[in-house]
Amino acid sequence: MSIEKFPSFLNGAPKHLLIDGQCVPALSGKTFETRNPATGELLAAVADAATEDIDRAVAAARRALEGPWRRMKPFDRQQCLLKLADLVDTHFDELSLLDTLDMGAPISATRSRRTRAVGLLRYYAGLATAVHGQTIGNSLSGEVFSYTLKEPVGVVAAINAWNGPLGMAIWKMAPALAAGCTVVLKPAEQAPLSPLRLGELCLEAGIPPGVVNVIAGGGAAGAALAAHPDVDKVAFTGSTEVGRKIIQASAGNIKRVSLELGGKSPNIVFADADLDAAVPGAAMAVFANSGQICSAGTRLFVERSIHGEFLERLSAYARTLRLGDPCDPDTHLGPLVSAAQLDRVCRYLDAGKTEGAVAVVGGQRKSGPGYDSGYYVEPTVFASVQDHMQIAREEIFGPVISALPFDSVEEVIRRGNDTPYGLGAGVWTRDVKKVMQVSAGLRAGSVWVNCYQLMDPAVPFGGYKMSGYGRESGTEHMEEFLNTKAVWIKSA
Known part of the structure; x- marks a missing residue:
């Protein structure tokens, strides 16, 4: 196998950030290298996002949240996710090879993950039309009606480790989109290629510009994203050490956090x-x-x-x-x-x-x-x-x-x-x-x-103790991206 099989992506040109539906260089013009860990061969130069690029991505996600994405009905979001699932299925050989080249997982393993990647997208597409609140009987006197609404938490920062680039990107992004959130995805700098390609497929699937933004960069970029005052939720997979820093960074605006961290099982x-x-x-x-x-x-x-x-x-x-x-x-x-x-x-x-x-x-x-x-x-x-x-x-x-x-x-x-x-x-x-x-x-x-x-997409996964909190997969995962609003109505 060789990278020449996919000249449309690994063509020698720098890989840009995906912000507001456009592939753009970092404002600083800086790039970093991603190399094949099996050979040391240069795969691509990748735009190195800094604070100003994160500001652009978060602003784009906020505009999309308050604009076209909010106006789309659950059925329409579902159709976007189903279309994305079809595109991931169609392009899976390319995506799996990018993961193999970028982080060294055997091609037999990355190819075997097709069912999981496509299955996650289709599972969460199904849940997009199943978000609902409750009618709740109350014990107050008079004619008082109470119920709850489930609403998207807002702009989500999805920050991932490098050991499963494509799968982790889908795992974070799909439930957030199904819930009606918008996403700024930061893959690990060691393996950014398949998430950047996935961002392109999101646009092809009809997901509006700004709903999914993909920014590559090092730890400083992740720290700036986690601390950003206009991010409502951080979903993080990585080391326990960095997880602690994410929690500290969340204190500025008391943003929601879910963490899948280390283990010694x-x-x-x-x-x-x-x-x-x-x-x-x-x-x-x-x-x-x-x-x-x-x-x-x-x-x-x-x-x-x-x-x-x-x-x-x-x-x-x-x-x-x-x-x-x-x-x-x-x-x-x-x-x-x-x-x-x-x-x-x-x-x-x-x-x-x-x-x-x-x-x-x-x-x-x-x-x-x-x-x-x-x-x-x-x-x-x-x-x-x-x-x-x-x-x-x-x-x-x-x-x-x-x-x-x-x-x-x-x-x-x-x-x-x-x-x-x-x-x-x-x-x-x-x-x-x-x-x-x-x-x-x-x-x-x-x-x-x-x-x-x-x-399995339907079975929750997550940790106890210093392995983090929150759950991924299953209906519990959707709750990570939803707020519950109580509504009280008293007859006039």
């Missing part, structure tokens, strides 16, 4: 589990997307009686995974997204060894012909891990598993919860009683039983 394997399913399940709970998933099951708790056998089988499975060119359909793991992320993961690999953990497989950067110019780390399984070690407590965001033995249900629930995070968890067992006990005991927003990382 426990994945628990009992001795009675189906090991033929649990071994690959536990491996890909971390190695998928090269470990760059917030809810990855990086703390692998295995019941002591099978710990040795499971570790052997898990390590053998890891050795079968092909690490390499993400554009090759046979590749299982691609590179990490950037040199900075490579350095971060390698520091954790070194810390694990220093603290006494043993890399049963992997444990280092992948080097040699075809790898030296990219940001590759071998899929790694650490044994002899203690709960207090850095690799067992901190989010690594790389293909690194810490395997820990346990002896009882009560113990593993306590240790599973001994983390500031609470995004996801896994349980592998044939025992329904254990399923119920562990699922109820774990403080996590999602618990997957005999599977991992399954997602």
Whole structure:
């Protein structure tokens, strides 16, 4: 595969910001580079948004909110989203390749996300005509009628991480549009290409100019957008550290905030589990997307009686995974997204060894012909891990598993919860009683039983504790973009 397949987008020209329906350069004229993490090859120069560009984008979103978008009926918004779903479906090979080139996810993985991307758009299109309030009986004397209205919260800043550029953009944007909001989308500077292309498709779908604006830039651009006084709501996916800053930035005008943040998820394997399913399940709970998933099951708790056998089988499975060119359909793991992320993961690999953990497989950067110019780390399984070690407590965001033995249900629930995070968890067992006990005991927003990382547009996803608040997917997600207004009518 090569970028020449899509000359209409990756044609050597700088990629501009999408503001008020126009592709425009940053007012400063500045750009930044986005490069292929597998090869270091330059993909594009991208307009680098600053405060003045964010002001333009937010102003455009406000005009659209108070103008054509407000006048469009729910049915019309639904039709726009359905048309966008069709366009994403039609152009999905292009969009998936952009994600592969921009952040290194294997093409086999990015192509497999078609159903999710299109399904999210069609799901929220369905909800666009299902927004309604309630008629509420009250206990006041006289003829007093009370009811509620559901109204769009307003201008939404959607700020995303780089580990799923297209999917995250749709996940934030679709429910906001269905609710009647307008959006300023800021993708991560490491992977802005597919969100910028998605913005173009929004216009082609008939979404009015200014309803969706896409601005690329670094952390300063995201901070300015989060603090902007004319933004009504911030929807953020990223690190817990940046999430704290988003909360602080929201204080200026008390804007609404929803956060999907970091994780250090426990994945628990009992001795009675189906090991033929649990071994690959536990491996890909971390190695998928090269470990760059917030809810990855990086703390692998295995019941002591099978710990040795499971570790052997898990390590053998890891050795079968092909690490390499993400554009090759046979590749299982691609590179990490950037040199900075490579350095971060390698520091954790070194810390694990220093603290006494043993890399049963992997444990280092992948080097040699075809790898030296990219940001590759071998899929790694650490044994002899203690709960207090850095690799067992901190989010690594790389293909690194810490395997820990346990002896009882009560113990593993306590240790599973001994983390500031609470995004996801896994349980592998044939025992329904254990399923119920562990699922109820774990403080996590999602618990997957005999599977991992399954997602559906209708099922809510989000975190406990420092993994954030608010929910994405499901009808709860729509509520994140709606205000409730109470109306009282007393007969004259």
